[in-house]
Amino acid sequence: MIGKLQCVVLDCHYPRGLAHFYAALLGGEVDRPDPRWSLDDEWSTVHVPGGMVLAFQRVEDYRPPMWPDPAHPQQFHLDIDVEDLDAAEARVLALGAELKDTETGWRVFLDPAGHPFCLVAATG
Known part of the structure; x- marks a missing residue:
């Protein structure tokens, strides 16, 4: 092993607003003090359950x-397991997400800053 993942960083216009969106989606604490970085209008965090930031x-x-325009690639996206796709869809739409596509077993959304993420039916 060369290193340990510190966090995943998403670019956006309004960091604190997007942090609150993902905290409502995944749980966790917005802008918990952490010696690894400072928190201000330029940078915000969510410490999600399980330790990921x-x-x-x-x-x-x-x-x-x-999404899904290859001329402007998504570069990465988050897959999020959910127990009930319909209930989870209603909740993320209420948070400000936009539904982009539906497939059997998953649904593609854009967060308020336009990053794609998928809700995936949990298995097992």
């Missing part, structure tokens, strides 16, 4: 990916 970085000229 999502971070959100303000980018002045942020342009969201255009």
Whole structure:
């Protein structure tokens, strides 16, 4: 092993707002003090249950990916297991997500900053 993953960082216009979106989606604590970084209008975090940290970085000229347009690739996305797709869909839509596509077993959404994520029917 060379290193340990510190966090996953998503670019956006409004870091604190996107942090609250993901905290409502995944649980966790927004902007918990952490000696690894400072928190301000340019940077916000969510410490999710299980220890993973999502971070959100303000980018002045942020342009969201255009799913599924290969000319503007998504670069990465989050897959999130849920017990009930319909109930989870209703909740993320109420949080401000946008439904982009439905497939058997999963649904594709955009978060409020335009990053794609999928709700996936949990197995087992």
